Amino acid sequence: MSETSRFTFVSTQRRVREDRRFVVGKGNFVADIDVPNMKHVALVTCPYPAARIKSIDKNAALAMAGVHYVLDGAELAQGTLPLMTGLDTPNVPRRPLAVDIARYAGEWVVAVVADSRALAEDAADAVRIDYEKLPFVLDAEMAMEKDSVLVHQAHGSNVLLDKTFTWGEVDKDFAAAPRHLKLRVKWGRSSTVPIETFGVVTSWDPWREILDVWASIQMPRYNDQIGSALKVPVSSVRVHYDVDVGGSYGVKRGIKHTVLCGYLSRRLGFPVRLIEDRLENMRGGDAHGPERLFDVEAAYGDDGVIHSMKMRALENVGAYAGRSPFQLGKPVGAIVGPYRIKSVQYRAVAVVTNKTTQEAVRGFGQSPTNVAIERVVDEVANTLGLDPMDVRRRNLIRTEDFPYTIPSGTTYDSGDYLALIDKVLAHTSYEELKKKRDALRAQGMLAGIGIAAALEPSGGNATFEALLNPNVTTSTFMDSCRIAVDGLGSITATMHTTSSGQGHETLVGTVIGEVLGLDPELVRVVRPDSLNSLPSGTPVGSRMAIMLGGAAFEAAQKLKTKLTAIGAHDLGIPPERAVYERGEVYDRNAPDKRIKWADLVQIAHRNYHRMPPDMEPGLAVSHVMQVPTGGKLPTADGRVQMYPCTSFEFHMILVTIDPALGRPEIALYRIGHDCGTVINPKIVRGMTMGGIAHGIGAALYEEFAYDPEGQMIAQSFMDYLLPSSHEVPPVEIIHQVTPSPNTVLGQKGSGESGYLGAPAAIANAVNDALKPLGISINTLPLRASVLGDMIAEATAKKAS
């Protein structure tokens, strides 16, 4: 990293401060929270994809020793308001427990409270529910049809969202282009599936009227939503942010869990805890991810230059919609990927079906979209007999084009895509790789090279909400940092959200240390509870390096300015002559005239008479950060600046398939990665590697599969297959730093890196491997058995 010289601490190989507590098992996870007199919740779930709840017999459960309460949906609905949804769909209400009708197999119907989790499960077994099975629909295209079974009768249709955007002269560009192709790409229903399930502990203090909440949460406006649903002021909700979250990558949004527990602890007068078990998590935790069908058309020239694209993205959101349909919105901010496509038509459709409800997943819809785009680019190359690398080179945005505004209105901040690709190829020769592939093919193996170029829009704002729902006028999305220097000179910084492994404490410490020129280890970083916090989002939208890093930077600047002013005043010089350096302030003209840290602190805390007039005493500063480039609503034709930064990644991989077995193996993995200034190289590398592993899972192994009868048949880890160390090959990362002009240090986001291009690269590689057989596959995950059957059929056809 050539840019490191600019910095003292930023971009250096520093340890991650959070790690010390984790390696000794002293993380503070929600299941470690032990509140006196806490009771435990277990759930009774509906076994049918759609059913009317005719009656609930709680008697046997209530009669069991140690059982305190059996709560049904009707009672809960009386006492709470429906959960927040993103779209205006008042007739698709979402509640923690089903009321009258359950709409997917696994939906929560009854909650049981008992002295222990085991007893609660015993009692859950004893609850007898009489159901009337109802017709159901699972397939998104069938759900769109006029005569489809309706998941929510009152809504009148299964379509929650159907919006078409046209950016640029799509018809004209299509008419003018000599070549067109159509492609259908399916992204299977998968998710992030953290190893820690969602959990929440709530405790209501009726004398103080405060609901304490400890949760494994990654959710913007979590406290607002709890207060609204429970009909209490948000000032009565105290969310504890010092809970370590055991992985999230988007999905830890357990608002329904929290409202349920919040209600129970208020109703019953004792703390309750709900830690999902793995089965509850998989079938009814409402944490599935996108299940998306893309129909893409491209208009292109004989040279492989793509002029225009039409894309319909059909999302099967499951039975209820929280924020999940918005995952069709974020990709608008990078709808042309890293390419110079002049015009785009984008139709976003979200339908409800009788499947488990979705949540936000890493990339918020971007990774599936990237698969669709990258498959199209490869097909363009295929139809022309061109090399996919060449076609990409012809279409990629050039460094001189930045800042580059795409048809849907977002301006990409910076990038040098071709330079990074050249770096990767200098590291690993493309021609050598092709020779290697061809040698494998000559030995009877199927082998394919997969390349993918993908963007990571980062710094998340919420503009996609207004884009898909005109009644939303949200235009800001904040993060904050507060720094206080105590009376003896120690520095404490606060951040105001939970963290799920992204190293935010290290981020804050590093940035403040950098600005103040002090060892970051001297900066204590804490997370107060929501009642002691400044407004903040959460680590969504790959935003924390930009937003929390930005807030910490600006707060530290304020502190520096104040210290400089105090120093100047005390030295009796004008502020512009005073220089702040590593905790001390000196006179530019007489560097020996300096005032030390301890004295600056002394003045601010105890010697008000030595302060500049009218300056606040003490050394407490804060900064509330708005998303850079944020703050505007979409135009009437749906153009809007989405995220402020775009990181770039370029994947080049080699996949082999034993034709007799069909099982893809990744033989080589290279990635070029550019996320601007890297604040902590160890963290960014880990994120990228983890993202690739997650992408490998989505591309090859992971699916919340349903049988035709509506049962989710991958409820255990024996059927939902997370990549192990065997499935993730060694990966070499080739770095490049193209700073963002929009951020304080030039940093961009990296929380979704790797994941945004890995599935596309794998899909392209597998298709390249299949090419000699004249077959192709565009349905993820790419299961060995499906590939094996396809290969066998094609081989037989070829032989005959």
Add this chain to the structure above:
Amino acid sequence: MHVKLSVNGQAHALDVEPRTTLLDTLRDTLKLTGAHAGCEHGVCGACTVLVDGVAVRSCLMFAPQAEGSTITTVEGVTPGPGELSPIQDAFCETHGMQCGYCTPAMVLVAHALLADNPAPTREEIVEAISGNICRCTGYAQIVEAIALAAERLRGSNRPVGA
């Protein structure tokens, strides 16, 4: 029922329901919360502890089955307050984790591996941790942590776990 357990060198006499897993006993009764519940059906490995020196899934063992065995948890391989074992330190050096949820189990697997094989190859490390799912890291920095720890331990003459 009455169960006697030896955990991290300490003898405990407990009264638990037979159905209580070793994992729940360690966490709920002994308050050793370093072992984590991930899947509770023996796939993810987050609950791994050492039973008689061997890595075992504590979610797949009922407490009475562990009677008479020597159990070591991550708390037991931590040298002292504020101190890290060479393996723990290596995990910090390479940042062999993110959220930290699978980490204590990974650390224990590394302890068991290196006690048995002081100079593992990359493949042997990959195999040793293959029963432990990490969703954050893609494993690279975990593998590096174990290799680094092995290298340092070989150079230090220090017994593993000390």
Add this chain to the structure above:
Amino acid sequence: MKAAPFEYSRPADIDEACALLAADDGARVIAGGQTLVPMMAMRLARPTRLIDIARIAELSYIRDDGDMLSFGSGTRQCLMERDTLVRTRLPLMACAIPHIGHAATRARGTIGGSLAHADPAAELALVAVTLDATLHYKTKDESGELPARDFFIGPTITALPMGACLSAVRFPVWQGKVGVGFHEVNARASDFAFASAAAQVELADDGTAKRIAIAVGAIADVPLRLDAAEAQLTGTTLSPEAVREAVRAALADIETVADLHASAEYRRRVAATLAARAVADARAHALGGRHAR
């Protein structure tokens, strides 16, 4: 996921275990528990009593009985994995064991437990059927034995009588120029196989197959011996074409199972491929090569 309540007993010997089993028809034997406990956690299994045989010393041994290698039913897989006798006298088992779950499950899992649970994809069941192992059991009143081929009836279903506890498993040891091959394919290295195959051959001095055993697992309700292929290939030089043809023919009429992960056709086809590869490996091994894992 907490197991339903049960009573727990730790008998001192197998006779006491059998007496306890006879006294309660809801009782189940637990050894390593690596299959049973997940089922209990999901409450698919709700035994009223667990009879823990893991500490019964008389059930944990690996013994050389000349033409047989005998295992106590409670012998842990990790001990078998490291055992020299197993490696030298039952190389097929040595090949198969690393494919069972993970090191952490092999640390607890036992041979008897794996066989008694009769998972159609279980590696040890496949080896037992391939080698015609004999499964010995005891009940309160009697002792008995079952050949492996008769022991497995269906997925999780065995011919073990009510109230019986496996006591030992005995594997014939082949003499002469013996070679083995074992293959399986799955999504991830440690998953239940989509298809698996095991082969053991004994070659005559002229290089022809004097004796051959081939079996496939995970594709049907129980592991299957490919008798027709064995008959066809005995006495031949095991040419790749002949082997391929023989195993394909032997698998043609078998009803294979399908699930989320692999189609029935895939299983049949891949089983044939793996069986052919296992035979080829076995032949190469018998000719003096190393056996491949």
Add this chain to the structure above:
Amino acid sequence: MKLDIGGEETFDSPIERVWSALNDPAVLKQCIPGCKDMITQGDDRYKLVLALKVASVGGSFEGEISLSEKTPPSQCKIAVSGSGSLGNGTGIATFSLTPQPAGTLMRYGGEGEIGGLVAGVGQRILKGVAKHLIGQFFTALRKQLAAPVS
């Protein structure tokens, strides 16, 4: 998941004997795997209480069994449904009996459906287990037919 139910069974007994056995709740109770109780609810309709156990897997079920579209002594439709701790299941099968020189041939065919817990975690082995249970039913039925008529 759906299960195809179908096959052929031959019995040594004459068609009338097989027919009456299949229509006798006392016989059915003996033959249905795990059947603890069969309580008459109406004409050819019974409430079923099952304690099903296949190897380690087991659970209790409550359900219903009904016989309909009867054409004595050769044809009948059986519908079974139940739910319990392991999940839920339904099955409808039609059987037809044909006299044979040395007994009776039964052809049966239909469809079953299984949902809930076992469908979610046990699809891999469910079909094999179901097949085994149907086999158990016929084994028990043969035993009943062999027993002297009471």
